[in-house]
Amino acid sequence: MKVFLGLGANLNRPQHQMEGALVRLGAPRAVSSLYRTTPVGGPSGQPDYFNAAIALLWDRSPFALLRLIHDIEADFGRERSVRFGPRTLDIDILAISGLSIDSRELQVPHPRARERAFVLVPLADVDAKLAATFGYDGHCPAEVVKTAPFDASNGTWIADNGASTSTGAMGE
Numbered sequence: 095m096k097v098f099l100g101l102g103a104n105l106n107r108p109q110h111q112m113e114g115a116l117v118r119l120g121a122p123r124a125v126s127s128l129y130r131t132t133p134v135g136g137p138s139g140q141p142d143y144f145n146a147a148i149a150l151l152w153d154r155s156p157f158a159l160l161r162l163i164h165d166i167e168a169d170f171g172r173e174r175s176v177r178f179g180p181r182t183l184d185i186d187i188l189a190i191s192g193l194s195i196d197s198r199e200l201q202v203p204h205p206r207a208r209e210r211a212f213v214l215v216p217l218a219d220v221d222a223k224l225a226a227t228f229g230y231d232g233h234c235p236a237e238v239v240k241t242a243p244f245d246a247s248n249g250t251w252i253a254d255n256g257a258s259t260s261t262g263a264m265g266e
């Protein structure tokens with residue numbers, strides 16, 4: 095089945111953690127550009143986030159994918175303390191083709207995706223029709239800034255405008 099994941103990070107070296115997650119998740123079918131986004135919710139003063147979305151083929155259960163995601167987040171130093179607090183790596187299952195799940199530990203499509211430009215703008219890079227089903231209208235708000243296209247030849251994002259992808263404050 096085809097699964098769509100959202101990636102976010104705003105501590106340490108976000109691009110590094112997100113590229114590490116791509117390696118762990120296996121060859122993605124599509125990867126969005128990397129976006130720098132203003133934090134939504136959580137404590138004030140946290141660094142900007144980096145966000146991206148990917149599509150991937152997955153042939154095990156969605157719950158096995160959730161477990162893998164939790165392992166990857168933990169391996170990259172994710173601590174779960176403050177809700178919507180800053181994090182080294184967050185991976186959300188945004189959608190799974192042809193499937194919806196409503197269990198205590200997993201809800202798919204992701205119930206908060208449709209409210210979040212930091213999710214929908216990258217998701218539209220990967221699958222514009224899917225983003226439209228979440229109500230995305232193609233508008234990229236000022237709080238979401240494209241910083242780097244993905245280079246599939248080496249599996250990394252290219253910071254093409256000199257923009258630093260390290261958040262500095264609170265990280266490193």
Ligand SMILES: Nc1ncnc2c1ncn2[C@@H]1O[C@H](COP(=O)(O)OP(=O)(O)OP(=O)(O)O)[C@@H](O)[C@H]1O
Pocket residue numbers: 174177178179184185186187188198199200201202203204205206
């Ligand atoms: N679609 C989903 N993708 C990822 N986790 C999910 C999903 N649906 C439910 N969960 C559950 O949500 C729990 C909390 O996830 P997490 O800590 O990443 O939340 P958050 O990033 O702080 O908030 P949000 O879920 O709003 O992005 C996870 O342990 C997982 O069991």
Ligand SMILES: Nc1nc2c(c(=O)[nH]1)N=C(CO)CN2
Pocket residue numbers: 101102103131132133134135136143144145178179184212
């Ligand atoms: N810009 C931005 N803000 C957030 C993000 C995120 O990934 N990007 N994730 C959150 C919790 O999932 C809360 N707020």
